Amino acid sequence: MRTYHDLTGPDRSGLAQQIGAQRRRVAERLAGVGRVIAVMSGKGGVGKSYVTAHLARGLARAGRAVGILDADLNGPTIPRLLGVSRAPLAAPGDAVQPVEGLDGVKCISMDLLLADGQPLAFKGPEAESFVWRGAMEASALREFLGDVAWGTLDVLLLDLPPGMQRYLELCDILSDPPVVLTVTIPTPEARDAVRRAVRAALERGSQLLGIVENMVGPQFSGTAADDLANEFDIPVLARVSWHPTPDTWDGLAGRI
Amino acid sequence: MKFLCVECDQQMAFEERGLPGDGTLAATFKCPACGRVVAMLTNPMETQLVASLGVEIGGRTVPAQPLETVRRMVATGRDDAFAEDRQPATGNTPSWSPDAQERLARVPNFVRGMVKRIYVDYAKERGIAEITPAVMDTARAELGLEGM
Numbered sequence: 001m002r003t004y005h006d007l008t009g010p011d012r013s014g015l016a017q018q019i020g021a022q023r024r025r026v027a028e029r030l031a032g033v034g035r036v037i038a039v040m041s042g043k044g045g046v047g048k049s050y051v052t053a054h055l056a057r058g059l060a061r062a063g064r065a066v067g068i069l070d071a072d073l074n075g076p077t078i079p080r081l082l083g084v085s086r087a088p089l090a091a092p093g094d095a096v097q098p099v100e101g102l103d104g105v106k107c108i109s110m111d112l113l114l115a116d117g118q119p120l121a122f123k124g125p126e127a128e129s130f131v132w133r134g135a136m137e138a139s140a141l142r143e144f145l146g147d148v149a150w151g152t153l154d155v156l157l158l159d160l161p162p163g164m165q166r167y168l169e170l171c172d173i174l175s176d177p178p179v180v181l182t183v184t185i186p187t188p189e190a191r192d193a194v195r196r197a198v199r200a201a202l203e204r205g206s207q208l209l210g211i212v213e214n215m216v217g218p219q220f221s222g223t224a225a226d227d228l229a230n231e232f233d234i235p236v237l238a239r240v241s242w243h244p245t246p247d248t249w250d251g252l253a254g255r256i
Numbered sequence: 257m258k259f260l261c262v263e264c265d266q267q268m269a270f271e272e273r274g275l276p277g278d279g280t281l282a283a284t285f286k287c288p289a290c291g292r293v294v295a296m297l298t299n300p301m302e303t304q305l306v307a308s309l310g311v312e313i314g315g316r317t318v319p320a321q322p323l324e325t326v327r328r329m330v331a332t333g334r335d336d337a338f339a340e341d342r343q344p345a346t347g348n349t350p351s352w353s354p355d356a357q358e359r360l361a362r363v364p365n366f367v368r369g370m371v372k373r374i375y376v377d378y379a380k381e382r383g384i385a386e387i388t389p390a391v392m393d394t395a396r397a398e399l400g401l402e403g404m
Contacts, residue, residue: 001260001262001265002260002265004258007258007260007267008267009267009269011258011270012269012270012314012315013257013270013311013312013313013314013315014315014316015257015309015311015313018310018311018312018315018316019309019311021320022310022320025320086334088336088337088338088339089337089338089339090338090339091322091323091338091339091369091370094319094321094322095322096322096323096338112337113323113326113330113333113334113337114330114332114333114334115332115333115334115335116334118332119332120330120332121330121331121332122329122330122331123328123329123330123331124279124300124304124307124329125279125300125301125304127301128301131301131305132301132304132305132308133308135305135308135309136307136308136325136329138308139308139309139310139325139326140325140326140330142310143310143322143323143324143325143326144323147320147322147323147324148322
């Protein structure tokens with residue numbers, strides 16, 4: 001009996017072609033974006049979104065056109081950090097218009113789409129929803145990349161949730177793995193978790209931009225940023241105190 | 257996924273898709289040689305997996321709408337997340353009969369703009385001046401929009 005690849009007749013569903021069209025849509029939409037940078041960390045609670053938002057504002061103040069895709073679908077915070085109002089999104093053509101926040105930073109976020117206080121929930125069978133939920137979130141991420149009119153941007157920052165799942169999805173969606181900016185706090189616990197994420201990013205071929213050490217001060221002890229910088233031969237781009245001034249972010253923006 | 261008519265050693269061709277509305281999916285395939293028809297029936301979880309990929313069994317009949325999967329599948333979306341899609345008024349923009357407007361109003365806000373645009377595009381492409389419930393039914397059948 002013939003097997004799958006022996007059957008070469010036309011497939012009206014064209015699922016592979018549909019997937020290909022999705023990829024092309026993303027590539028075409030991002031054609032005007034100079035650089036896609038994933039802000040990530042293997043550790044939760046280190047301030048990725050905070051760093052992402054303020055870095056974007058610093059870049060914007062320096063005259064760069066910047067957007068943020070809030071890829072933390074289950075815990076989106078970027079709109080609040082950018083002071084964005086929850087006005088209805090406009091979708092006048094084949095794309096949704098991103099909203100504009102402080103300093104003119106464009107953004108899209110699941111927060112703008114969810115009812116107040118509601119968790120992200122999908123329609124579908126509840127039993128064993130873990131089987132399909134990851135695929136659904138990856139599709140949402142793909143649509144945020146491909147269905148938003150990003151226009152011409154110097155930098156599109158992707159604010160990733162903790163862990164590696166979203167990064168791996170990104171690598172599958174984008175034609176090239178994104179450049180990675182790593183955020184950590186000084187503690188050895190954070191360092192160990194971030195190390196795993198950096199290794200995974202290297203294995204997938206991402207360029208490592210450097211490390212931002214956040215929450216630097218007497219509250220946390222450790223040398224996570226220096227340890228990771230030495231281990232992976234990447235720069236420490238900024239050390240951010242608990243109460244940073246705009247100069248801190250402008251300095252970081254100058255190094256991106 | 258492909259189907260082989262073992263007796264004829266022929267690849268079966270996709271015939272028809274059905275969404276009964278209970279979360280399952282039915283698709284029929286026909287052998288071009290002997291005419292035998294088989295139905296593929298997927299359970300709700302299998303159907304959901306396909307929907308999660310943002311692809312259409314049987315092929316796309318209308319272009320993908322922006323944030324289509326999000327609009328269709330998010331259960332906790334804001335009613336006012338999207339401004340009603342506005343299309344520039346042109347001479348051949350179809351009007352909506354009161355019955356069709358009423359039916360459209362029953363579509364959840366989260367997807368209404370997208371659904372409206374699909375019907376408008378359908379009518380414009382066919383030179384239909386007024387969208388009525390009958391036009392909506394025909395469009396649903398022709399475009400495979402069983403869920404809309």
